[in-house]
Amino acid sequence: MAIRREFGWSQARYLQRLAHVLAEPVALAEHPQLVYRLRARLERRLNQRNRALLRRDE
Incomplete structure (x- = not known):
């Protein structure tokens, strides 16, 4: 993952x-x-993640 390689951060930390x-x-x-x-872009990504979590919990 380029984020970890470049910054040493997890993807979650990068997005934060x-x-x-x-x-x-x-x-x-x-x-x-x-x-x-x-x-x-960030909002779309969060919405996709939330939809996926809701489907998983059904």
Whole structure:
């Protein structure tokens, strides 16, 4: 996994850090299109994960 190799973090930790950075107003001020795009990708990923967890629990 590239995330572990590059940063030494698990995928979950990487996503936590990314969400934290994307929540910073300075990130939005500096690169609004990138922040919106990454927020949307992160939200889609979380929604997919939640749907999968709900199906598993049925």
